[in-house]
Amino acid sequence: MRYVVDTNIWGAFLAKNRKVHTCLRERFAQGHEIYLISIVYFELIRGLELHNDLEKIRSIKRYWATVSWYDCTKQIWDETVRLWVISLRQNNKREDADLLIAAFAVQLNATVVTRNVKHFSNFPLSIENWIDD
Numbered sequence: 352m353r354y355v356v357d358t359n360i361w362g363a364f365l366a367k368n369r370k371v372h373t374c375l376r377e378r379f380a381q382g383h384e385i386y387l388i389s390i391v392y393f394e395l396i397r398g399l400e401l402h403n404d405l406e407k408i409r410s411i412k413r414y415w416a417t418v419s420w421y422d423c424t425k426q427i428w429d430e431t432v433r434l435w436v437i438s439l440r441q442n443n444k445r446e447d448a449d450l451l452i453a454a455f456a457v458q459l460n461a462t463v464v465t466r467n468v469k470h471f472s473n474f475p476l477s478i479e480n481w482i483d484d
Contacts, residue, residue: 352378352381352383352384352461352462353383353384353386353459353460353461353462354378354383354384354385354386354461354462354463354464354479355386355388355391355452355455355456355459355461355462355463355464356385356386356387356391356464356465357391357452357463357464357465357466357467358391358394358395358448359465359466359467359482360464360465360466360481360482361391361395361411362395362398363466363481363482364411364414365407365410365411368482370481370482371481371482374464374481379417384418384419384461385418385419386418386419386420386421386455386459386461387415387418387419387420387421388420388421388422388423388451388452388455389421389422389423390423390448390451390452390455391452392415394448395411396408396411399411421455421459423451424458426458427451427454427455427458428454430454430457430458431447431450431451431453431454433454434450434453434454434457434474435447435450437473437474438450438473441473443473445470445473446470449467449470449471452465452471453471453474453476456476456477457474457475457476461477462476462477462478462479463476463477463478463479464478464479464480464481465478465479465480466480466482466483468480
C-alpha cells in the first residue's frame with residue numbers, strides 16, 4: 352500500500368504520539384510506501400521555522416530521509432483543479448492544501464492519513480486516521 356501523510360499526522364509524530372509512531376513502524380515493516388509531498392513539507396517546516404524549532408526541524412528531516420518524496424506534476428495540478436470544481440459544485444469548498452493532498456493520493460493511488468477525515472470525505476479516497484481510530 353501507499354500512504355500520503357497529512358501535516359497533522361507529522362505534527363503528532365513530532366509530539367511523540369505513540370499511535371502514529373506505531374502505525375509508521377508497522378507500515379514500514381510491512382513494506383508499504385510512505386510519501387512525503389511538497390505541500391505537507393511546506394506546511395510543517397514553515398510552522399517549525401516560525402517558532403524557530405530547529406531541533407524538530409532536524410528530527411523530522413532526518414526521519415523524512417527514510418520516506419519517498421513526491422513532487423507536484425502537471426497531472427497532480429490538473430487533478431487538484433478537478434477536485435476543486437467537484438467541491439464547489441457540491442457546495443463543500445476545501446482548502447487548497449487539502450485539495451493538493453487529495454490530488455496526490457488520487458494520482459498515487461494512495462491512502463490519505465489524516466486526523467481531519469472530514470476534509471477529505473467527499474472525495475473518492477481511502478482515508479485512515481492514525482490518531483483517533
